[in-house]
Structures are given as structure tokens and as C-alpha cells.
Amino acid sequence: AQTVTQSQPEMSVQEAETVTLSCTYDTSESDYYLFWYKQPPSRQMILVIRQEAYKQQNATENRFSVNFQKAAKSFSLKISDSQLGDAAMYFCAYVGRGSQGNLIFGKGTKLSVKP
């Protein structure tokens, strides 16, 4: 069975600094996607970034980028120039070809941003 592990329950970053959130996963599938979702205090889960397993190039969305290490099954999220609005729960998620779109989520990392 596939699993997703986020080893950092809480993280803190100074405004304007860079922070990296860790995620590892376990799978025997070769065709899959990985996602990072953000859940601010408003509770609305929002997609931050996605990565296809076949693409070696790391995905980037503005200040958000990933470090995808397929062999190590690692998928970390880097947030550059952190802003107060980045404070949220961040969830790493996995979906494989045979899962009918059913994402498997990590337990989340709570990110605090200090002014």
C-alpha cells in the first residue's frame, strides 16, 4: 500500500526567509503524481503545486518549488521569500494510476511565519 509521510508536524520561518517542508512516500507504482496542498485558517484547501513522476524537472509555481528525488521517494516543498499569508497547514499527497483519483495524504505540517 502507498504511504505518505510528513516528518515535521510544525515548522516556523521568518518573513522573507526560505523554508523547506519534507515529504517522503512509498509506492511500487511507476505512474503517479505528487501534490502539495495548503490549508489556511479559513479551511479552504488549495492546490499549491503538482509534480508528475515521469518529469525529472522540478515543478515551480512562483515562490513555491519542489525538490523531487524519485529514487529516494522524496518530494519536499520550498517556499522562498516567505510571506505572512503562507502561514497554513501544508499537506503532501500522492495519487497513482490505479487509484481512481483517490489521493493519499500525509498528516500535514503546520507552518508559522514570524513577522
Add this chain to the structure above:
Amino acid sequence: DVKVTQSSRYLVKRTGEKVFLECVQDMDHENMFWYRQDPGLGLRLIYFSYDVKMKEKGDIPEGYSVSREKKERFSLILESASTNQTSMYLCASSLLEALNSPLHFGNGTRLTVT
């Protein structure tokens, strides 16, 4: 933009009551999901549906049932609410055919069972 609407943001029910949580999406998505979110446990899948009248059990279906009579609506039912079902419930939808189709979430329903 896809809109997923959950009927209640906060709900307080008594033990033993039958509880309905409603979710509606407006983008003709085939997949719909119900998750439960608890601190330290992340999101756990209760049930999902990939078509009208179809349903599949997730990781924690006990004590819950679902109904999908129309494509846009997916209801979660607690037949007899218990205090251990006090939680945040999130509904989501996505396209069936696209593996990379992201989940679109509702705002969540915080249910308290007393």
C-alpha cells in the same frame, strides 16, 4: 473556477441523531470524496464515488454511509451520530480521467456531537 459547496460550516448534533452532510459541485466532475480531518491524523478518506449511484469505501467507512443520486451532489450520512465522530469533514471533487486532476475542496463542515 470550480466551486464545491458544503451545506453547513458548523453543525452541532446530539448522540444518536441521524446527520446529513451535503456537498454540491458545479463542474461536472465524476469523482467526489468525503474526508475526515483530525489533528495529527491528516485527511482520512471515508467514502468516494466515481459515478452516480456508485460508491466505494475509503479507509474509515464505519459508522458512515453515502448517497449519490445526482452527479453534482454527494451526501455523507451518519446513521446514529456518536461523540467520536466529532471532527472536520471535507468534501472534494475531481475529474475521473485525468490522473493529475487536482482535488477541489469545499470549505469544510465542523461537526460536534454532544
